[in-house]
Amino acid sequence: MKIGNLDLGHLPLFLAPMEDVTYKSFRYLCKKFGADVMSTEFVSADAIGKEMEATKRKMTIFDFDRPIAIQIYGSNIEAMVWAAKVAQEANPNYIDINFGCPMKKIAGKGCGAGLLKDLPKLVKMAGEIVKAVDLPVTAKTRLGWDFTDMPIIDLAERLQDVGIQSLTIHGRTRSQLFTGEADWALIGKVKANTRMKIPIVGNGDISSPEKAKAFADQSGVDGLMIGRGAIGRPWIFRDIRHYFNTGELLLPPFVPEVVESVKEQLIQSISWKPEPRGAILEMRRHFARYFPGLEDFREYRIQLLQATELEQVLAILDAIAVTYASVRVDYTNISLK
Ligand SMILES: Cc1cc2nc3c(=O)[nH]c(=O)nc-3n(C[C@H](O)[C@H](O)[C@H](O)COP(=O)(O)O)c2cc1C
Incomplete structure (x- = not known):
């Protein structure tokens, strides 16, 4: 799959952005053990605006990191456009927008998954950021707000139409937080929509090579993103790739x-x-x-x-x-x- 001109090969394995987890030291190990693409922790547009030291550190990209995204979140379109421009200065390979964080302190303030309550604003924000930066822009979101409101198929098209170059879908709603199971069938429906041309990355509950294969086969996605399954097990990327290549499972490490x-x-x-x-x-x-x-x-x-x-x-x-x-x-x- 490709993000803009960036060729990521067949079925790349992404390390999911995770606050307080995907900092330099952990990314280093994930890369060593085969993560194909990585992301920083999410960075607040407001904090970027205030030029906070901790935020600058979060946006620091190291040579070993590449290809890597800086992920930004916020509720105000102008602030997000500004943040995207500042993030671009830090020279990541692309910029990712968080439309999926369900936490009350984020979604409750109209950031992250909070924007799923206002799709016109979400789509406008994405489009304005695309227009403002030279790097490719991607987005990461959930299926919708709750089981009565799952606009992901339509939303994916709208994000594609405003220039988003790849979409990652965590197969849960905002209301589910991390409960229940990720719905890879619905992720697969987004992928199967013949209007969709941009790559779709599937995310949610990949905790073993067998699950990675089953979810990839079921959904037909272009890439897989792994979050919690990599914590304490950064070699999961190597294990998955080995299983894809050979059909055999590597033994766990001593x-x-x-x-x-x-x-x-x-x-x-x-x-x-x-x-x-x-x-x-x-x-x-x-x-x-x-x-x-x-x-x-x-x-x-x-x-x-x-x-x-x-x-x-x-x-x-x-x-x-x-x-x-x-x-x-x-x-x-x-x-x-
Ligand atoms: C501790 C933690 C921090 C997270 N922080 C972020 C974040 O900064 N940005 C984001 O898009 N998602 C964040 N997520 C969500 C993950 O990227 C991912 O979508 C989710 O964990 C589901 O994937 P998994 O089942 O492979 O863990 C976080 C998840 C966890 C567990």
Whole structure:
């Protein structure tokens, strides 16, 4: 599939934008393990307008990142146009607009999925941004507001008509938040609409290579986007690609291999955070997800979540590698929640 002139190959695997997750250190590992396309965390148009330091850091693109989008969100069309221009200066490969975030603090203020309540404004915003920047512009959204209001087939056409170059669809409504199951059949209907020419990327609940294949086959989408399934398992991209190429499943990694990757993420984080403590805090949500299915792991988990110094964390990780030297992590019972 292509976004503008950017050729992403056949059925590219996207790392989903995730606030407080898809920062530099995590993107680094996902790229290493085969993510084809990445995105920054979403960035608020208002924060861009205020030139906040944290926002500039979020928009920093590294060489290893490419191809990558900067994702922006907001409710005011002029502010979003301005934000898109500033984001363009940071030189991503394209700009993605968030029309899907369901959180009250975002959607409740008319940003993200909140715009699904005002489709004329949503479409106008997309069109104005397309006109204002030279980079390709894409959008990410949900099926609609709730089960009584799912305009996605029509909305996809309208976004295409104003120049959006690719559309990612998370197969849930705003009201569902993360409950229920993603509806890949409806994503498939958008793709099957003969009026649609731009690529459609499917998103929602990809937690294994088999699911990736089943959803891709069912919907016929041009690309797959993986979010929660990559947290604690950045090699899911490699696993999926291997399964697509060979029909075989790779075995999960041994614990010491996982430990090496955790250390690598930690080092990346430290190299970019103003102080190591910030990197350790950043790693906490990941620690909990990196070691599934290990017997008697609870004590180590608590230690990892309580450690505040780098030396402590490294010592705990080394102890984990020794204790589980010949054990593989186990994804059999993982849940995306
Ligand atoms: C912690 C977290 C943060 C998220 N932040 C964003 C975001 O910044 N922008 C966005 O478009 N979606 C965001 N999402 C939604 C994901 O991109 C994705 O659409 C959703 O998780 C469904 O995909 P999955 O089932 O593969 O996780 C976030 C999801 C999670 C779990």
